[in-house]
Amino acid sequence: MLVLSMLLAACVDSQSEPADPAPAYQPELIIYCENGVVAPIYEISQFFEAxxxxxxxxxxxxxxxxxxxIHLSNKGDLFIPDTNYGFSLLRHLQPDIIRDSLYxxxxxxxxxxxxxxxxxxxxQIESVSQRQFAVIIANPETSSLGLKTKEILKNRAIYAEVINNIMTLSVDSRGLIRSIDNGEATLAIDWLSSYYYNSNRERVDTIHFLPPIPESDIYASVLNTxxxxxxxxxxxxxLSSPVAVDxxxxxxxKKKRSGLIITSLSSTQNDTINEDNRIR
Known part of the structure; x- marks a missing residue:
């Protein structure tokens, strides 16, 4: 009887305990982000979540x-490529998918x-074609970085020479610094943002282009999906707040013009931007 009484008391106590509250609903954003800008977007996302x-x-x-x-899933909220080429590529698959965009x-x-x-x-750009350097660049068929690199080298009429002198193409920016650090290559072309990622500054050095070349503007866009x-x-x-800018x-x-929201992006691959920040 004593044991039965204790069991009944335990059952009553366990039934009287409140159940764990259901987890609060959290809305989710899905952001598609190319590698050259993913590190700062990740930090900003942590701030945004909190x-x-x-x-x-x-x-x-x-x-x-x-x-x-994006095209196959037809899901997602924002798209942030390294250059405007990403928008042209996406629009070719889904013409009306790009909504408001922000520099x-x-x-x-x-x-x-x-x-x-x-x-x-x-x-010197021409020095990239010299055989004394073991060069690695990104693939222009897969990445914005590779396409931008190809444009720069073709403008100096040395792209074919460089291609003939390299062992492989990196599918994107992630393999470039790793190849320099482990001794597989001695010269790469990459985004400056990649150099500031994690401990890369302790592993490699950067050299500026001579003569200087045009910089690339980065835009983020909301998707119709x-x-x-x-x-x-x-x-x-x-993304244009002081926290994000820092x-x-x-x-x-670096932010070099006002972060105005624009309602469309040009569908051509060679997008250009005029002084009042609208793509033409």
């Missing part, structure tokens, strides 16, 4: 894979060399 009590999922990779993912900063290409530049690379367009627009606005700057991406 501020707006939501979840941000980042899909990152090269622009070819990202645009295919968030300017990135630039740099040469990546081993620490202390042991081969004394001089920064967004299931949370209001929250997506809020994230777009946060994070971008710490990753080598």
């Amino acid at each position: 501020r707006y009590n939501c979840k941000v999922t980042i899909q990152n990779g090269n622009v070819r894979n990202l645009t295919s993912m 968030i900063g300017t990135n630039r290409l740099v040469y990546i060399v081993p620490k202390s530049n042991p081969e004394k690379f001089d920064g 967004s299931e949370k367009p209001g929250l997506a627009q809020t994230f777009l606005a946060v 994070i971008f700057k710490a990753h080598g991406i």
Whole structure:
């Protein structure tokens, strides 16, 4: 009887305990982000999650894979490629998918060399074709970085020479610094933002282009596939906030014009931007 009484009391106590509360609903944003800008976007997303009590999922990779993912899934809230080429590629798959877009900063290409530049690379574009350098560049068929690199080298009529002198193409920016650091290559062309990622500054050095080359503007866009367009627009606005500007700057991406929201992007691959920040 004593044992039975104790068991009954335990049952009553366990039934009287309140159940664990159901987890609070958190809206989710899905952001497709090319590799050259993923590090600052990740930091900004952490700030955004805490501020707006939501979840941000980042899909990152090269622009070819990202645009295919968006097209096939028909899901997602924002798209942030390294250059405007990404928008042209995505629009070719889905003409009306791009909504409001925001200029968030300017990135630039740099040469990546081993620490202390042991081969004394001089920064001249023509020197990239010299056989003394083991060159690696990104693939122009898969990444914005590769396409931009190809344009620069073709403008100097040395792209074919460089291609003939390299062992392989990197599918995107992620393999470039790793190849320099482990001794597989001695010269690469990459975004400055890649140099500021994690511990890369301790592993390699950068050399500026001589003569200087045009920088690349970065835009973020809300997608028509967004299931949370209001929250997506809020994230777009946060990208031009002082917090975001400081994070971008710490990753080598500087804001050089006002962050105006524009309602469309040119469908041509060679997009250009005039002084009042509208794409023409």
